[in-house]
Amino acid sequence: MKGDTIKxxxxxxxxxxxxxxxLHGYAVIEELRRRxxxxxxxxxxxxxxxLHRLERTGLxxxxxxxxxxxxxxxxxxxDEGAAGLAERRREWGGFRSAVDAVIGGAA
Amino acid sequence: MRPGRDGIDAYVAALGTSLxxxxxxxxxxxxxxxxxxxxxADAHGEEEALRRFGTLEVVAGRFQHELAAQxxxxxxxxxxxxxxxxxxxxxxxxxxxxxxxxRGPLEGVAGPVLVVLLEVCLGAGLVAWLRIRAAGRSGMxxxxxxxxxxxxAARVSVAASVAGGLSVVAVSAARIVFYYAGWMxxxxxxxxxxxxxxDGVDMGVAWAILVGALAAIALGVGALLVSSAAxxxxxxxxxxxxxxxxxxxxxxxxxxxxxxxxxxxAARALHALDPRRHPWRSAxxxxxxxxxxxxxxxxxxxxxxxxxxxxxxxxxxxxCAQAGVxxxxxxxxxxxxxxxxxxx
Numbered sequence: 411m412k413g414d415t416i417k418x419x420x421x422x423x424x425x426x427x428x429x430x431x432x433l434h435g436y437a438v439i440e441e442l443r444r445r446x447x448x449x450x451x452x453x454x455x456x457x458x459x460x461l462h463r464l465e466r467t468g469l470x471x472x473x474x475x476x477x478x479x480x481x482x483x484x485x486x487x488x489d490e491g492a493a494g495l496a497e498r499r500r501e502w503g504g505f506r507s508a509v510d511a512v513i514g515g516a517a
Numbered sequence: 518m519r520p521g522r523d524g525i526d527a528y529v530a531a532l533g534t535s536l537x538x539x540x541x542x543x544x545x546x547x548x549x550x551x552x553x554x555x556x557x558a559d560a561h562g563e564e565e566a567l568r569r570f571g572t573l574e575v576v577a578g579r580f581q582h583e584l585a586a587q588x589x590x591x592x593x594x595x596x597x598x599x600x601x602x603x604x605x606x607x608x609x610x611x612x613x614x615x616x617x618x619x620r621g622p623l624e625g626v627a628g629p630v631l632v633v634l635l636e637v638c639l640g641a642g643l644v645a646w647l648r649i650r651a652a653g654r655s656g657m658x659x660x661x662x663x664x665x666x667x668x669x670a671a672r673v674s675v676a677a678s679v680a681g682g683l684s685v686v687a688v689s690a691a692r693i694v695f696y697y698a699g700w701m702x703x704x705x706x707x708x709x710x711x712x713x714x715x716d717g718v719d720m721g722v723a724w725a726i727l728v729g730a731l732a733a734i735a736l737g738v739g740a741l742l743v744s745s746a747a748x749x750x751x752x753x754x755x756x757x758x759x760x761x762x763x764x765x766x767x768x769x770x771x772x773x774x775x776x777x778x779x780x781x782x783a784a785r786a787l788h789a790l791d792p793r794r795h796p797w798r799s800a801x802x803x804x805x806x807x808x809x810x811x812x813x814x815x816x817x818x819x820x821x822x823x824x825x826x827x828x829x830x831x832x833x834x835x836x837c838a839q840a841g842v843x844x845x846x847x848x849x850x851x852x853x854x855x856x857x858x859x860x861x
Binding site for chain 2: 435
């Protein structure tokens with residue numbers, strides 16, 4: 411699936427991944443790839459602007475982690491982000507149901 | 518040297534030159550990108566790591582989109598603070614304190630704010646309109662998601678320009694009318710509560726206020742120019758690299774080819790004063806020109822000149838002084854405000 415297709419849902423995907431615990435950027439994209447079964451062909455560099463946008467809006471927070479061999483920026487879901495994730499999940503559920511209803515039964 | 522160091526370093530360096538961002542922000546972005554690429558290169562090799570990360574154009578464009586939004590917010594805050602400062606300065610410069618006069622404080626502050634706000638609209642609107650014209654001809658949308666159409670943006674910018682232009686005309690006309698009628702001198706503000714920041718004939722403190730007020734105007738204009746340009750800059754972050762206000766000016770200058778200016782000595786001199794390449798040189802040169810105009814105008818106006826001429830030269834001085842300070846602000850604050858490309 412091309413990046414443009416999932417662009418509108420990237421915030422939801424990132425929040426869902428960070429819901430399971432703090433991760434640095436490279437680990438986020440690896441987890442995204444693992445969970446999607448390598449379906450999402452998203453240029454890895456494009457998740458950072460999305461992470462920064464989520465941080466600016468207060469949905470996630472970040473800090474430098476210097477305990478690893480390389481200094482990494484680690485992102486974690488905030489309380490506001492957890493609430494935002496729940497809201498987005500509800501919206502996605504409604505959207506998916508509506509699309510399924512329009513296009514017919516699942517394969 | 519680690520294997521693949523050159524490729525990743527080159528990518529990070531190229532990304533750095535593509536981003537218009539404050540120094541600390543850019544440093545954070547580049548540090549994150551470099552760590553990511555190195556971790557990916559350890560697992561997949563440098564070439565695959567760079568391929569997975571995305572082309573420079575795509576990644577820089579996405580970053581620029583986010584940075585532009587941040588710059589717009591920052592500049593709007595700066596503009597609001599500048600206008601508040603200007604209103605305060607205009608109020609303080611009265612011979613009697615604002616609170617000691619018969620008019621209310623709101624009246625005393627609202628006049629200068631409204632006048633300056635409309636002038637800011639004029640500057641921002643004109644530059645936005647120029648950019649929109651260029652974008653419209655190339656058929657591109659003005660916002661990344663296409664939500665802001667060319668026609669709508671053009672209407673907004675024209676409205677802002679007209680409002681600003683009308684305010685300038687009104688202020689100039691009021692100066693002449695009031696002078697002739699003897700109702701009030703241009704600089705005699707305290708009976709009317711409508712003032713203008715360049716009000717420096719009584720010297721001393723007034724000069725200090727004048728400098729502060731002009732700086733505030735420059736900040737406000739610069740900030741709103743950023744707001745209009747930053748929201749569209751990501752559109753230019755393609756093969757031609759990030760755009761800035763100077764890109765618009767260069768395009769405008771290119772329209773002068775039919776006059777043969779490009780081959781002339783004057784054109785070469787203007788190239789040497791390109792504000793993007795030589796911001797300080799161009800700012801100083803402009804300031805010198807403004808100073809000469811100011812001095813000539815002042816000299817003429819104080820030599821028993823007709824009052825109309827005095828009013829006209831005063832208005833010219835005002836316009837030139839404002840433009841000069843704006844250019845100095847562009848040179849000194851342009852990078853912070855996002856008007857100038859980041860240093861490579």
